[in-house]
Amino acid sequence: MRVSFALNGRMEEIDVEPRRTLADALREDLGQTGTHLGCEHGVCGACTVMVDGRPTRACLMFAVQVDGCSVTTVEGLQSDDGKLHALQTAFSECHGLQCGFCTPGMLISAMDLLHREVEPSRERIREEMSGNICRCTGYMGIVDAVEQAAKQLNALNSTTEPPAGKTD
């Protein structure tokens, strides 16, 4: 079946069998191997991507279901000039990753949390990131990274001037 959707802001069109998961389509058909597959049944969180702005397990969705949707993966986090997202920098600086297998899913879940909550406590971060399993870091570095990124993004927001010419 033909499916077309926006992947990290670019339209893609692929031809897939109905049983093809979104994760397999991203990796095998589109060569975007940033999305990782651990358990393939929804438990580990490695495959978490954004579908229409909501975090979603790419192993539990079939590619045919994203027809007309907008999908964001870890490849879409950096800006056009190659600058890393504040979360990516924080993960790197705070030792939020070792082998990196869980990281793409961690970044998407963290991004979702920071979309919803401006200043989550360490406890909230642990709670909200509990759907992503990491076998390396012991999680301390991950919690540090999300906390640091939240601070940076908040500082950025409070110093940014509102866009000119928009008064009401």
Add this chain to the structure above:
Amino acid sequence: MKSAPFDYVKVDSVQDCVAALAAADGDGKILAGGQSFAPVLAMRLARPRLVVDVNGIPGLAAISVDDGRIGLGALVRHVDLLEQPHSPLLAEVAGWIGHAAIRSRGTTGGSIAHADPSAELPVVAALLDARMSVVGPGGTRVVAAGDLFEDALQTTLEDDEMIVHVDMPNPQAWGFAELSRRHGDFGMITVITALVEDQWRVCIGGVAGVPFRALESEQILADGPLDADRIREAARSAAAAVEVSSDLHASATYRRAMAEEFTLRALRQATTPTMKGVA
């Protein structure tokens, strides 16, 4: 871990869904949030010939409130329950279902149809005597929760029927207590209590094939003022009545002790004025 091949059809009406299921003659399954069904397919615990995607049916994602009752379309997602302002009980319950990425897809109709005895929404449905509107080739029928759940993962739904709507009372006060090993895991024991039409109800999930209504405990709560002694007696009665067994996760003795403790916690939450279950 790849599903066996299947044919896929995305329907845009309940009638088309039911017609497709009927034509598949027992070999078709509904795909809603996919949060239980996709793992079942991946592990090849089911190999349906036809998968009917209902996510495109309009009008099934609405939440309505009317005269002390709350109505949920089958496609109301767990995240919608978490974010709605009408029922604090449903918002609390939704927060205990899995993780954000599960809640953004999983649906009310899917959770009830899947009938996992450890899942939260079936416990709510049994507690509040929810009424499910079910559409099949012959038309619509209304099934009460007590007549829907048969056993673990088994309901009285026919192969060609679809739950389209769930209707239940919005309780005056409520309490919720769940024991799980890690945040977001299915509950080992889930106790929910609610005050409906001035009657206390108690329902326990995770202890039997279907959610367990602790009727004797409810009678004790009806018999007099809700002081600490009565609440303790009600919790003891509920724990004595549950069927428990030992398995990998916990012994029968531990489960019974926890059924008592968590019933106590739910009842305290529902009756202590400073706690969130009291309006």
